[in-house]
Amino acid sequence: AQKVTQAQTEISVVEKEDVTLDCVYETRDTTYYLFWYKQPPSGELVFLIRRNSFDEQNEISGRYSWNFQKSTSSFNFTITASQVVDSAVYFCALSENRGSTLGRLYFGRGTQLTVWP
C-alpha cells in the first residue's frame, strides 16, 4: 500500500495565483515525520519543511504555508502569490520511527507545478 499519496500529478497556475498541493499519508506509527521537498529542473531535492506527528501547529514561512491535520492524515502545502521560480516538482514524504525503517523516506509520486508568467 502506498504510504504517501499525492493525487495531483500536474498543476498549472498563472503567476500571483495561490496554489495548494495535497498530500495524504498512511502509517500505523504514533511517531512519524512528514516532509516536503522541492525538485527544480536542476535535479537537486531541496528540503522545505519537516513536521513531527505530535506537533499539529500549522506553519508559515514567507509565501509558503503548511496545514497538518492528523484527523484526515493530510499535510497540505500552499504557495501564496505563486511565482515562475516556484515551478518544480514537489514531493511529500513520510519517515517512520521504527528500527527496521530508520532513515527511510517514503516519497509520494510528486506534483509537477508549472507557474506561467
Add this chain to the structure above:
Amino acid sequence: DTEVTQTPKHLVMGMTNKKSLKCEQHMGHRAMYWYKQKAKKPPELMFVYSYEKLSINESVPSRFSPECPNSSLLNLHLHALQPEDSALYLCASSRGTTVTEAFFGQGTRLTVV
C-alpha cells in the same frame, strides 16, 4: 552550510565499464544515502549508511557497490551496468537516521550505453 556535493554531474558509460560516483558532505552528518530516480518518478532508496556502516540495502543488484570510507564521503561503484540503470543518482545526508531531514546533492545523471 547545507551542501552535499556529488561528482560527476553527468556520466556516460558502457556496459563493460567500471566507474564510481562520489558524494561528500561536511555538515557532520552521520547518515548518508544513495537514491535512484527515474524520469517522472520519485526517488527510490538504494542504500543507507549509519555511522559508516551499511544499515539498509534495498535488494540492490550487486553491480552497484556502495562504500563509505569515512563519515564525510560516500561512493557508489558501478560495474557491468545495464541501459535500464540509466537514471539520476542522488546522494543525501542527515544528522542521523532518526528525525531526519535529509539534504540532497544535485545528483549524477548516468547514461548507460
